Amino acid sequence: MTENNLQTCTMLSLKKTAKLLKRNNNFIIVTHASPDGDTLGAGFSLFYALKMFNKRVKVVCPDQIPEKYRYFVSNTDMVSDEGAYIVAVDIADKALFGSLEERYGDRVNLCIDHHISNTKYAENLYLDADASATCEIIYELLKIMRVKINDIIAKALYTGIATDTGCFKYQNVTSKTHTIAAGLYQYNIKADEINRIMFDTKSRRLLELERMVLDTAEYPFDGKCMVLTVTSEMQEKTGCSGTELEKMAVLSRSVEGVICGVTIKQTDADTYKVSLRTYHPLNASEIGNKLGGGGHKAAAGATVKGELSEVRERILGVIGEAMEQANVGTTADK
Amino acid sequence: MTENNLQTCTMLSLKKTAKLLKRNNNFIIVTHASPDGDTLGAGFSLFYALKMFNKRVKVVCPDQIPEKYRYFVSNTDMVSDEGAYIVAVDIADKALFGSLEERYGDRVNLCIDHHISNTKYAENLYLDADASATCEIIYELLKIMRVKINDIIAKALYTGIATDTGCFKYQNVTSKTHTIAAGLYQYNIKADEINRIMFDTKSRRLLELERMVLDTAEYPFDGKCMVLTVTSEMQEKTGCSGTELEKMAVLSRSVEGVICGVTIKQTDADTYKVSLRTYHPLNASEIGNKLGGGGHKAAAGATVKGELSEVRERILGVIGEAMEQANVGTTADK
Numbered sequence: 001m002t003e004n005n006l007q008t009c010t011m012l013s014l015k016k017t018a019k020l021l022k023r024n025n026n027f028i029i030v031t032h033a034s035p036d037g038d039t040l041g042a043g044f045s046l047f048y049a050l051k052m053f054n055k056r057v058k059v060v061c062p063d064q065i066p067e068k069y070r071y072f073v074s075n076t077d078m079v080s081d082e083g084a085y086i087v088a089v090d091i092a093d094k095a096l097f098g099s100l101e102e103r104y105g106d107r108v109n110l111c112i113d114h115h116i117s118n119t120k121y122a123e124n125l126y127l128d129a130d131a132s133a134t135c136e137i138i139y140e141l142l143k144i145m146r147v148k149i150n151d152i153i154a155k156a157l158y159t160g161i162a163t164d165t166g167c168f169k170y171q172n173v174t175s176k177t178h179t180i181a182a183g184l185y186q187y188n189i190k191a192d193e194i195n196r197i198m199f200d201t202k203s204r205r206l207l208e209l210e211r212m213v214l215d216t217a218e219y220p221f222d223g224k225c226m227v228l229t230v231t232s233e234m235q236e237k238t239g240c241s242g243t244e245l246e247k248m249a250v251l252s253r254s255v256e257g258v259i260c261g262v263t264i265k266q267t268d269a270d271t272y273k274v275s276l277r278t279y280h281p282l283n284a285s286e287i288g289n290k291l292g293g294g295g296h297k298a299a300a301g302a303t304v305k306g307e308l309s310e311v312r313e314r315i316l317g318v319i320g321e322a323m324e325q326a327n328v329g330t331t332a333d334k
Numbered sequence: 335m336t337e338n339n340l341q342t343c344t345m346l347s348l349k350k351t352a353k354l355l356k357r358n359n360n361f362i363i364v365t366h367a368s369p370d371g372d373t374l375g376a377g378f379s380l381f382y383a384l385k386m387f388n389k390r391v392k393v394v395c396p397d398q399i400p401e402k403y404r405y406f407v408s409n410t411d412m413v414s415d416e417g418a419y420i421v422a423v424d425i426a427d428k429a430l431f432g433s434l435e436e437r438y439g440d441r442v443n444l445c446i447d448h449h450i451s452n453t454k455y456a457e458n459l460y461l462d463a464d465a466s467a468t469c470e471i472i473y474e475l476l477k478i479m480r481v482k483i484n485d486i487i488a489k490a491l492y493t494g495i496a497t498d499t500g501c502f503k504y505q506n507v508t509s510k511t512h513t514i515a516a517g518l519y520q521y522n523i524k525a526d527e528i529n530r531i532m533f534d535t536k537s538r539r540l541l542e543l544e545r546m547v548l549d550t551a552e553y554p555f556d557g558k559c560m561v562l563t564v565t566s567e568m569q570e571k572t573g574c575s576g577t578e579l580e581k582m583a584v585l586s587r588s589v590e591g592v593i594c595g596v597t598i599k600q601t602d603a604d605t606y607k608v609s610l611r612t613y614h615p616l617n618a619s620e621i622g623n624k625l626g627g628g629g630h631k632a633a634a635g636a637t638v639k640g641e642l643s644e645v646r647e648r649i650l651g652v653i654g655e656a657m658e659q660a661n662v663g664t665t666a667d668k
Contacts, residue, residue, distance in 0.1 A: 168515070175520055179513070181515075182511075182512035182516060195500075200584075201589070203589070207551070211545065214541065256537050
């Protein structure tokens, strides 16, 4: 295949997607940076499936694959870029190729994805934004390709669906999601073990960070608000970063009666990233806007500069106004 | 109906169960003490279903029904005990009738349950120990009775299945569980909202207890063991008790690399209840036995008397032996 700078992206049916896969022989399947269960589950289930058709298949990941996925990850083939058919799984945007963006970003032949935000960077795209996970799509694709699913494929697909849905907890779950899970339970997937690894185990440093952050918990506005603070010192002390820090925002809205969870995360000596999580009738987006940021109805954020105490006051001031406007009765206490 | 002290319990088919329900007219449905999502979901879905056949139905619960279930709980009919057909849902043993044991324990006409440990105290029993939840059974029962399931019935049934499976996470989940969930998603159940209430919200006092308990966390045996201590003072300060304290044992085995989670809970000035949670190759039951208690392979407990420091030393001594026997390499550090 020659390098291409594609202007148009062809939207495929699942049947056409299956045809393209059957027609080609040398594959490089690319998974996204900071790999999660869905991109890896999709990549490796497709790998095992294509191997049944005697294809040569390499799976590549821009970052190291975390140990916890080892039960379905395996060595793959040597396939040179030259002439290979490049497939991207669960990758909405070229930027998510990370360290592999330059190498593959502009020459993806087929993208299989479930993100409505997909930027159509590939030559061909199969997109199902109603699918809870890319692995939901791959399951259906394998059915069409008449692949005989086996235990390891089922484990990979289950992992992707479970991790992208918070174990069937989130709004993206549909009747079809459960139907597919029912199908995957026909195999020996040991789902309870998978779920324990994915959902009930955390690193000691994350637990340590949670402990420190909980020590900062405040409940202003009669407990309708929860404020957590994550200082640079805590981040350094525990070594937590990235997605681990994002989990604090989830924590901030996990308490009964709280309709506004606030996480104030230090990013610099006098710079704080504020994460807002709200429930009806509060609108996180409006609060975020007033703080110079933005976001969605239930989740928003902003960057606020100043001393921590000033930053805190400013945020609580804006939240107080929002509560007043939304007619949420509180005493003056904050 | 006259009072009966039944000697034998008739095991029913689901079809026969449906027939018995259709044949009777005045029902009292009993849910178990410390009600959970499954007993309430089963009780109320059966209530709504029987109302469609113009029956008179009362649902009773030995304890107050927690507020969080209000989206499917409703007022039920006035039905006098005299002549009523008594149905117990999700109740494995008469003792679980709690404050209602004397009133109904010996006169249950029909029990619908999924606990293998069911003591067969009822006149008739439909037992499916492979069902993840009693609500799984009720779903199938309603199909046989040709009940037109509606949104509130679907919400009640989903709640029971989700709560008894840790949102499809545990070992009791089967292909059928997911198939039923797929069926329930055909209705407007707003499962994500249910799941948020059931799984992602905790009381402030529980979070406060977690914070205090995490402050006590120790990781002896090179981090293969996690020890949490819950003092009487913490229990008094936070007001946490019962099932809330049990959640600490779950916390103790949630950290990566830990194969032995230990929770030492003070129950008296010099008495401590020890909860053990282990993973392969450690056997919690063996450790519990050596401490004068007992339990299962992965979860066991014991009551140990003495000063906290002595108690701790004794427990770690026994765990150290177990680790040695299981050939789990650790340094001498504890």
